[in-house]
Amino acid sequence: MSATERSTSFTEELRSKADPVFEAIFRHPFVRGIAEGNLSGEQLAHYVRQDFQYLTVFCQVYGLAVSKSTRREDIAFFNEQIGFVLDSENHPHQNLARVSGYPMEELEGANELLPTARNYTRHTLYSAHSGTLGELLCALYPCPLTYWEIGLRLKEEVKPDDSHPFKEWIEFYADPIVGDICREFARRIDRLASDAGKAERANMEEHYLTSCRMEHIFWSMAYDLEEWPV
């Protein structure tokens, strides 16, 4: 290997295996609707009602990550990320709520998870309860990573000005802070993967790919106004 070449990291390998799912997410009609500003109020409200509950579970899983951590720098990171979800990630929700015409108080009050949101949150909770810290982080990582990549793509494509209804949403997820969060995830996952055995690495990969697929169907849940059939 030359001085400039380096081997592919575990998280780079995962990203490349998940590429067809990422591409399907970028093409998804809900994501295109954010770019084109043409989602209905009902679709936006449906998304925020489920996503608010999803992010509450995300905070709970960070709490489980703390309980599996032995390093203070990891505990500090998960603690900060709970603060990020609670204090910062409410802004993109407020943007969607405003455009939807539904009051945020009503959307925040939803307390029933629809099939897809239930499936995704149970997947992250199961990974957290049954797995190692590395397995847990692989189930969480597609959450910031897919949104960061969506944000970057839409910012580049749309270059939203003040008249774009989802300017705040796009700029929030394209912000370098979200890129930093992704790099912090990747650094930890790569470290944990290098200490993990074959079976644990296989679980890490499975949890990551499942979460990427869940991200994709979460958009469909909102776009198609999914409900329990009975």
Ligand SMILES: Cc1ncc(CN)c(N)n1
């Ligand atoms: C389902 C989902 N995935 C990711 C994100 C971005 N944190 C989110 N708000 N919701």
